[in-house]
Amino acid sequence: MGWQIWLCVRVVAVNYGAYAPDRHGPADTLMSGVHLVGLLAAAAALVVVVARALLRRSGEPGDRLAELVAVGIVVNLGAFVISALPVDLYSARQVVAVLPLGAVLAGRVWGPRLARLPRATPVAVVVFVLLGAELVGHAAAKGEPGHAxxxxxxxxxxxxxxxxxxxxxxxxxxxxxxxxxxxxxxxxxxxxxxxxxxxxxxxxxxxxxxxxxxxxxxxxxxxxxxxxxxxxxxxxxxxxxxxxxxxxxxxxxxxxxxxxxxxxxxxxxxxxxxxxxxxx
Incomplete structure (x- = not known):
């Protein structure tokens, strides 16, 4: 079980672009750090939403959408951990839904807070420029023929x-x-x-x-x-x-x-x- 949990952590990092062994060179390593911040933000948002749901008193309003998204993430990761099918990093495709779900969760939890920060806009612009440059670089790279x-x-x-x-x-x-x-x-x-x-x-x-x-x-x-x-x-x-x-x-x-x-x-x-x- 411990090995499956460790594999789960690594494949989630792969999907978020934060798996350092896949990165080569200073620029690539820098972008791995940027993606790691996004992964940690999504993970922290998941913890916050789950904690709020567990601690909320009966009758108190809650963010149902965020809670449903959190359930989707937990179910997907839980099924991955207990399954006998995942054996290597190629199994990352089995939890790829965690990427968009995590983005939604991070946006709902941290978005309003970040919007109130005075320097949030310049930082967001820098991050989007870096991500855009990375996207253009990958799109321009020459593809290799598929194996076999x-x-x-x-x-x-x-x-x-x-x-x-x-x-x-x-x-x-x-x-x-x-x-x-x-x-x-x-x-x-x-x-x-x-x-x-x-x-x-x-x-x-x-x-x-x-x-x-x-x-x-x-x-x-x-x-x-x-x-x-x-x-x-x-x-x-x-x-x-x-x-x-x-x-x-x-x-x-x-x-x-x-x-x-x-x-x-x-x-x-x-x-x-x-x-x-x-x-x-």
Whole structure:
């Protein structure tokens, strides 16, 4: 639980732009501090609203909107902490609603107070100029191709139309090729298994499809080729890309493919229990 709370703190900082390890250079570090002030203002506003609601006597008026916003933040963060799904900073998307909700809360709690300060307007102008400059800088920066874009082009050019891959590679490649190359998600543990999460049973049916390649993310050392080789034997082709390797086989990898049913395992995805996340 302690680790989940620490992860929650860091992903909220990521969403607010206040996560220092993501910043590089003096200007970037300065902006991290500016965003950190915003995060602390939102956190303090949350504490104030919750305290007022708990200490308010029966019949006394309260700020219902602020209280509802606070409930939304607490519920979102609480669900994140007790969930087993968040595992790294990429999970920040699961609490992204805390950013606008926190901004609303900070505005309602601190806005009237700051408006009465004589120097509030010049400070606000400076902050908005800094934020605007940061926005322009990010907008002007040259974007990088998505991960596995080179893999998607290669598979499409080779006419390899159906295969397996770890979760993000499967999504990226399928979308980047407009579905011309269908990569179905697997869990790259031992054994490599069909992933019963945002997937369909018939994707893994060897009577309907012939999966002839496997895409592995080599940036994670636990997702190596040894498991694939032990499970299916050596590939007939191996092609390495930046952070990714493609193993091509002369057999259907769907035959005998076990399934990870979250949290159970089954001999095939068709044999997964009916409870758990629904299939789409």
């Amino acid at each position: 874009a080179d893999v998607a082009r290669w598979l499409d050019g080779r006419g390899l139309r159906y295969g397996l891959g770890d979760y993000w590679n499967s999504n990226n490649i399928t979308v980047l090729t407009d579905g011309r190359v269908a990569v179905r998600p697997v869990v790259t543990s031992d054994p490599i298994s069909a992933y019963r999460w945002e997937s369909k049973v018939d994707w893994y049916d060897p009577a309907e499809y012939d999966a002839t390649f496997l895409v592995l993310d080599t940036r994670n050392p636990s997702r190596g080729e040894a498991t694939a080789t032990a499970q299916w034997g050596p590939p007939v082709e191996r092609h390495e890309f930046a952070g990714t390797v493609v193993l091509v086989y002369d057999k259907d990898l769907l035959v005998g493919l076990p399934a990870y049913c979250m949290p159970e395992h089954a001999p095939s995805i068709a044999q997964c229990p009916t409870h758990g996340p629904a299939l789409f």
